[in-house]
Amino acid sequence: MYTSEGKLLAANSVDWASFMPDKLVPALGETLYMVSFTMLIAGFLGLVVGLLLYTTRQGNILANRFVNIVLNVVVNIVRPIPFIILLAALGPLTSMVVGTRLGANAAIFAMVFGATFAIARIVEQNMVSIDPGVIEAARAMGASKMRILFTVMIPEALGPLILGYTFLVIGVVDMSAMAGYIGGGGLGKVALVDGYQRFNEIITWSVVAVIIILVQLIQLVGNMLARKVMRR
Amino acid sequence: MTEDHIVSSRSAAEPMVVLSNVTKEFRVGKKTVTAVDHVDLTINRGEIFAIIGYSGAGKSTLVRLINGLESITSGSLTVNGFEVAGKRESQLREARTNIGMIFQQFNLMNSRTVAGNVEFPLKVAGWDKNKRAARVTELLEFVGLADKAKNYPDQLSGGQKQRVGIARALATSPSLLLADESTSALDPETTAEVLDLLKKVNHELGITVIVITHEMDVVSNIADRVAVMELGKVVESGNVYDVFSNPQTATAKRFVGTAVKTTPVGGEAAELKERHRGYLVNIEITEGNTSIGKVLSYLGSRNVSFNIVQGGLETLQGKSYGNLTLELIGDVISIDAAVAELKTVTRVQEVR
Numbered sequence: 145m146y147t148s149e150g151k152l153l154a155a156n157s158v159d160w161a162s163f164m165p166d167k168l169v170p171a172l173g174e175t176l177y178m179v180s181f182t183m184l185i186a187g188f189l190g191l192v193v194g195l196l197l198y199t200t201r202q203g204n205i206l207a208n209r210f211v212n213i214v215l216n217v218v219v220n221i222v223r224p225i226p227f228i229i230l231l232a233a234l235g236p237l238t239s240m241v242v243g244t245r246l247g248a249n250a251a252i253f254a255m256v257f258g259a260t261f262a263i264a265r266i267v268e269q270n271m272v273s274i275d276p277g278v279i280e281a282a283r284a285m286g287a288s289k290m291r292i293l294f295t296v297m298i299p300e301a302l303g304p305l306i307l308g309y310t311f312l313v314i315g316v317v318d319m320s321a322m323a324g325y326i327g328g329g330g331l332g333k334v335a336l337v338d339g340y341q342r343f344n345e346i347i348t349w350s351v352v353a354v355i356i357i358l359v360q361l362i363q364l365v366g367n368m369l370a371r372k373v374m375r376r
Numbered sequence: 377m378t379e380d381h382i383v384s385s386r387s388a389a390e391p392m393v394v395l396s397n398v399t400k401e402f403r404v405g406k407k408t409v410t411a412v413d414h415v416d417l418t419i420n421r422g423e424i425f426a427i428i429g430y431s432g433a434g435k436s437t438l439v440r441l442i443n444g445l446e447s448i449t450s451g452s453l454t455v456n457g458f459e460v461a462g463k464r465e466s467q468l469r470e471a472r473t474n475i476g477m478i479f480q481q482f483n484l485m486n487s488r489t490v491a492g493n494v495e496f497p498l499k500v501a502g503w504d505k506n507k508r509a510a511r512v513t514e515l516l517e518f519v520g521l522a523d524k525a526k527n528y529p530d531q532l533s534g535g536q537k538q539r540v541g542i543a544r545a546l547a548t549s550p551s552l553l554l555a556d557e558s559t560s561a562l563d564p565e566t567t568a569e570v571l572d573l574l575k576k577v578n579h580e581l582g583i584t585v586i587v588i589t590h591e592m593d594v595v596s597n598i599a600d601r602v603a604v605m606e607l608g609k610v611v612e613s614g615n616v617y618d619v620f621s622n623p624q625t626a627t628a629k630r631f632v633g634t635a636v637k638t639t640p641v642g643g644e645a646a647e648l649k650e651r652h653r654g655y656l657v658n659i660e661i662t663e664g665n666t667s668i669g670k671v672l673s674y675l676g677s678r679n680v681s682f683n684i685v686q687g688g689l690e691t692l693q694g695k696s697y698g699n700l701t702l703e704l705i706g707d708v709i710s711i712d713a714a715v716a717e718l719k720t721v722t723r724v725q726e727v728r
């Protein structure tokens with residue numbers, strides 16, 4: 145089994161009967177767990193930061209130069225850091241907050257950190273396209289700032305926001321695969337440890353296939369929702 | 377009969393919006409732009425007041441000061457006695473529910489149906505659900521769009537969108553309606569429809585209307601009084617007929633010129649003189665001036681004949697005004713006598 149010939153043999157064969165239930169399905173479960181928790185938390189935090197980025201712009205309802213500049217600087221610092229490096233750099237902070245650097249929860253911490261700022265930018269960019277005239281009309285009707293934010297701005301930008309979030313779920317799936325590299329588990333770990341490191345291309349590609357299907361499904365749902373909201 | 381009623385109620389002239397020495401400055405980088413420059417203006421309850429001027433004159437800024445969308449730099453502005461100047465956004469909100477506003481680009485929410493758009497200000501004003509639904513139905517009937525309640529704005533024509541805008545602006549029964557270039561994005565036919573609706577708002581609901589426009593047609597169609605704006609200043613104001621039958625400023629004259637042909641000058645005058653060998657004079661036509669016809673009919677017996685070369689007549693507030701350019705033919709002495717006689721009944725200008 146451990147001859148060079150045996151290795152070659154192992155690299156080209158997969159025992160699907162055990163691989164599927166023992167590895168692939170639990171890994172898919174872990175990935176879904178990491179992605180959904182990250183999206184839940186980062187989705188909310190990113191929305192808050194993104195709305196602040198937008199509403200504190202000059203001339204907007206919460207116009208505040210100082211807050212706007214600080215947020216922009218923070219977002220611009222964190223966003224360009226490659227996730228794999230962010231993951232390593234956040235290590236000490238992760239073990240402080242989560243208690244460990246390993247496992248799905250540690251991965252979620254780093255993913256939330258990275259995704260929040262990406263989501264914030266996407267939210268801001270989609271809000272900017274709102275027609276200022278509509279906001280002016282709401283002001284003219286005596287609507288409060290918070291009412292304008294929640295009942296005018298967000299509904300008016302909802303379609304593009306859904307597409308933006310869909311784009312980011314896919315980005316987070318990508319992050320989760322990298323998180324697998326540092327012990328986060330999930331599909332990424334299976335592809336790397338069971339596939340790549342053991343020269344088993346069949347495993348690597350079967351994981352890739354699962355990820356592709358997952359991404360397609362997410363995009364499909366996102367498009368459907370957005371189309372429903374935008375009525376086209 | 378209604379004319380008399382309106383005239384008498386107008387003569388009561390109860391001030392509703394009063395601007396005293398109002399100035400609005402914008403800081404653009406290090407420069408200061410004075411968009412509204414020491415304006416004094418009074419708009420009376422129940423009238424349709426037009427503010428006309430070219431792009432950049434400061435009309436939109438002026439109207440946005442009235443409902444506090446822009447803050448006043450100096451001066452005083454009251455609406456129904458409520459001082460708008462120096463108020464915070466939160467203090468202005470209440471006042472705004474009593475002032476409706478419509479816009480050139482309609483500014484409807486695409487995420488809501490027609491009914492949803494009209495319902496929005498009622499939600500802001502805290503109406504309960506049943507009252508809101510009844511009011512929305514009533515408003516959509518008033519603007520003739522009851523069948524479009526469940527449609528979305530992007531499924532409507534421009535004129536229909538503006539009617540939704542009007543229904544929305546009227547939802548909380550305001551006493552004042554601000555219309556900023558509300559027909560400028562519409563074709564002439566639809567413009568007439570929307571103007572008729574604004575008239576109906578004024579006549580049937582007694583709502584004071586302030587219309588901002590750069591189109592003379594809008595003013596002559598619906599306004600009782602008008603202010604002409606130029607570079608942030610009100611350069612002329614008064615009764616629409618008085619201002620436009622006898623414009624004082626170049627701006628007002630140019631607006632009149634867009635509605636009727638005015639005294640030919642420059643190249644146009646030279647061309648006329650080329651084609652007509654007689655003596656060319658321009659006479660002003662005003663309402664009730666029946667003497668002009670009388671003078672013209674006597675010209676023959678004074679050895680002067682005339683041709684009508686060009687001109688324009690319009691009706692404003694039921695009264696006509698305009699200009700005629702006449703070619704007078706005859707000997708010099710007779711023509712001089714004819715011109716002298718014309719001058720006793722109207723304004724006469726030689727075309728040079």
Ligand SMILES: Nc1ncnc2c1ncn2[C@@H]1O[C@H](COP(=O)(O)OP(=O)(O)O)[C@@H](O)[C@H]1O
Nearest residue numbers: 402404409411430431432433434435436437438
């Ligand atoms: N928010 C603003 N900031 C800076 N300048 C402005 C602003 N709004 C209007 N202005 C300036 O004020 C002047 C009057 O504009 P506006 O009231 O829109 O004119 P109008 O409606 O008659 O076309 C213009 O010179 C315009 O550039």
Ligand SMILES: [Mg+2]
Nearest residue numbers: 435436437557
């Ligand atoms: Mg304007």
